[in-house]
Amino acid sequence: MDVVIKNGILVNADGKTEMDIGIEAEKIVALGKNLSGRKTIDANGKYLIPGGIDVHTHLETVFGGNQTADDFLSGHLGAIAGGTTSHINFCFPNPGQSLHATLANWQQKVRSKSLIDYGFHLVIREESHLEELPMLLEKGVSSIKCFLAYKDTLQIDEELFFKTVEKAKEHGLLTMVHAENGNIIDYLIKKALANQLISPIFHARTRPPELESQSIHFAASVASMLNAPLYIVHVSSIKGLEEIRRAKERGTDLWAETCPQYLFFTEADLERKGHTPGLEHFEGAKWICSPPLRKQEDQMALWEGLRLGLIDVVSTDHCSFHFSSQKTRGLSDFSKIPNGVPGIEERMALLFHYGCNQRNLPMERFVSLTAEIPAFLFGLEGQKGRLAEGYDADIVLWNPNKRQILSVDSHHIQLDYNLYEGFTIEGGAEMVMLRGKIIYANGQFSVEQGNGKYLFRSSYKHSLNHDAKS
Template sequence: MSLLIKNGTVINAEETRQADVYCENGLIKAIGHDLDVPENTEIIDAAGQYIMPGGIDPHTHMQLPFMGTVATDDFYTGTAAGLAGGTTMIIDFVIPAPGENLLDAYNKWMEWAQKAAGDYSFHVAITWWDETVSADMETLVRDHGVNSFKHFMAYKNAIMADDEILINSFSRSLELGAIPTVHAENGELVFNLQQEMMDRGITGPEGHALSRPPQVEGEAVNRALRIAEVLKVPIYVVHNSCKEALDEITRARSQGQRVFGEVLASHLLVDETVYQNEDWETAAAHVMSPPFRSSEHQDALWKGLQSGNLHTTATDHCCFCAEQKAAGKDDFRLIPNGTAGVENRMEALWTHGVNKGRLTMNEFVKVTSTNAAQIFNIYPRKGSVSKGADADIVIWDPKAKKTISAKTHHQNVDFNVLEGMEVTGIPSHTISAGKVVYANGELKAVKGAGKYVNRPPFADYFEAQRLQTESTKPVAVKRK
């Protein structure tokens, strides 16, 4: 199977150039002009369009069992929706219940993911600790291509990781060449504030945001970064939603700490007034953690992307329909947390980033694919239109327009937090493993076509850190 994309402009993180791209057997085989290709090659004319790496969403939750229900997008519908929006790979999350064997949970998620239409990989959450967890982490890194472990600092009495778990897991990650990631909210404070809201009679979705003010996020980010600083392990902070979180990342990076920050497209574009909507279902549909913030935080997050202190854009795609959200009709604490976004991330970021002068086209590629590929050690296989890379490509029409709506999206959910947004700049074609899976509005996703992507450990960097740590370890003073 061969494919030639002609007459387009190749946009990579580091360069822009006019070139044709030839793909064969799932890989990019040649880039240039007047390429010699077989007679039966499929040809796409990309005149006036951009040829970019397929998007990588490093934060999704397909088919997630959560808060007494299950997310409505499974690994087929969710990845298919991603393909329609130019995202060719996701990194999802294996989340063991406290006490559940990590490998058993990993195998369960792998079975669910066999139906994926696009490529996928997994972070694995550490929700409890003993020596079997430590051993399973090694097996996951060594044998299953996992190089990142997730820690929820929120959700007390469920999956929250306390400081003891963070220290044990961060230390083990350093030994294994894996990177710890954190959902940073102070779970104890949230728990206390949730009860305070209920005691005051605030039971609606507005109570969700009021119980998770920016300070609980800023404190948790600072704590996670300080622990990582002491242990000398790099760290990745997911879905930063506020200035307080960004300020801690900026401070740490300015002091030379290896910190990576993620921001959700929706946190850049949706503000906290949604929780004041008089329609309960609409307000509840926006319940996610961390919650949406005021415009001052959105401005700060955009500047974080522009300055390079935030590195990746994601969605935290986790869909729940109105009837599922209704479980919290009388108690906001019972509203399943999650919103959609995997289909609309790239077009929304192009419209409000590139078209408004906040991001260059090359920076857009960085924050939608290349940085994630580099941070999670799959570059240049992913995140690059280059010879030898996987043929995961989006052909981008910068002049095409559409209006985002739940009535027309491919996501398996009845609400879209970007409902009614008109975007300019959308995919005309998405290519996954060298095959056209979306073309001019027609989705051609194939169930089970997606492949698991192994992510090797960061051997060189982490070994250097380990050796440095060994050389600077304090020694006991010898006294007479």
């Protein structure tokens, strides 16, 4: 064997054990005791976990005329440092653009910059896109996304959503949905601005949790009616989680995701006072995302949802915009603040420290939320998300004692602030392997642009038992 990793504690979603890992030709070829190879890595005192899979990212993306601060290169650097070795980015068609042309364009964007493996979800914007759904699996795309928010830009109507879920099921695709009632949000925003309510806090007050839960209820009802799979992105509230619970109890093939920002911040952060001259009362713009941050009781409910299995995945919705040159476009109108926060680098360390260390979240559940269920849902089972023979050797040596202070001064993305500035974390990636090659060790990268591979993903396995993976 090329490489053997010895003395570590191997963790998968179904258990952990002391076991050696043998690697050859980019794959895990043996698990056992007393393995030998041409190179040996000692993982004594470390966990061996599958490389993280972040299935919700927006790298090198334009929203409302604003290009995200992170392109694929900087985003991948952050991902690696955080223990993530694969991600799935969203592809947005331009108005009138076909899905085929959209996918080709995004593949061209990433190809020369990639450092980790990558895939794409395609966004449905118009009815003509439905004609292209049958060809997506041939292109390695097994998931699509619909927006029920952002009126007059990304939002589709209820009829098109129904047709999309119906046809996606027919062709083995998983439909993802941003569930907020965009029509009422649009009205509330206009009403607030008419009353000169312009500061960041009104982003949250014009997107109340009832509009998330109502939209989740609608989307889940469609999925139930059609017996189709559905994935709810970035669940943020108790009310939304209640709808998730009801749908799952009814037997709907529904899956839910939350993101770190909803586990650590509240709408009170939108009223933070900062120290940037002239922007002291605008600091909260750094925390603008959609759905917005909620209240402390929502945080507590989401943590409980992770423990109970109501929430299946922790991804990031990484969508970074500079504070000083991009977020400030909304100084006199909160609705013009670019929506989005970072997280691709911090996701796994935050969940480990505050989940495993402080809330007794089992390591197996940590792996399930960050790697195994993402792989299962998005067509990567048998390839990614687990340490097993035949799988890609995407392996992270996770040091539970690694101490780090999160800061803009030390992160690897190219953003002018860190949402988690000053957080002190115990636990992090000490070494990261992508397909058997060490790409990060002891704070140093060993990467080559273009090394990432396109993730050709298989059909959603609708018939598999939901409880077996939760």
